[in-house]
Amino acid sequence: MFYVIAFSIVVVLIVVILINRAGNKEMDRKMHDSGADAMISAFHIEGIGLGRRADCDLFLFSDKVVIDHNGRKFEILLARMRAAVVKTEQEIYEKDKSVVGRALIGTLLVPGWGTIVGGMSGIGTKKVKGKSNTYLILNFVNNNGKLAGVTFLNNFNIIRVNKFCEAVNNKISENKTETVIL
Template sequence: MGLFSKKDNDGNIEMAAKHTSGLEAMYLKDIMIYATWNESKRSIIFKNKTYTKKQIEQTVNLSIDKIKRIGIISEKEIIEHNKSVGGRAVAGGLLLGPLGLLVGGMSGIGKNKTTKIKMFMIINYDEDRVITLELPLIPINSNKLTLAVRAHLNLPNEITL
């Protein structure tokens, strides 16, 4: 599969993601795996590719008959960290002398906030089993794979609340 290609070598939709939970019997947490929708087998095939002296490939097949729901959700994470008063003071002092030392130190007071958004693919199967995959920053093919699987699920077209 190429970097921006939509299908694997057999013409199936494939995407890379990080295993978060649900397949612990086969894969470690945070290992990169591939999820492929195989139209002819009507299943999602999970596999990792580990290269040592020879290629070892571990595969998990999840039939469409077992899948209840599939979707993509997001998680927003706000990370706060302190600014470096000392580091900014030294840098300011080196650049502008005593006044730079004071201004640089003052600019280091407070906290920096960074917002990070993570995307996850959630697959519910059987009655209470869940597979969670963390999608990469640019989630290539995740929507296509989700829509391809949903087309084969018996989901209602309309929900009344």
């Protein structure tokens, strides 16, 4: 019985790896064709005028991030970006408290790289049990001069999500021209 279970786990892992590899090749093709520096696919959660779980491709260019949902495009100029972060649901939630609406957008504390904290008042240390989702959060200053954010879900390619986030933050750093007074 143990061998059947072990064999089943190995087969599932192999299938997941093959699917992930095929997805990465497709994303690499889209990235190359668009001339982008980095690319990731994810589901929109909140922040722009798309429905929840809308399938999006995010492209990083030298001056902007482009969010593409079936040809409908949204652009965030890197000059307006403050940070890109990856957070797990366990890092965001507390027992029986949904702080997604407040915490995913968050507040930038450290200029440049930034960390997301917002909306966490009254949060204890108890964690929600169960499946943990992984979110990519892009913080930027909107047209009204206020901090805003757009949140995406990606549970399938965590390594690529982290690399995309790192690339965005590096570009933000490169494009930073303002002086920060402490």
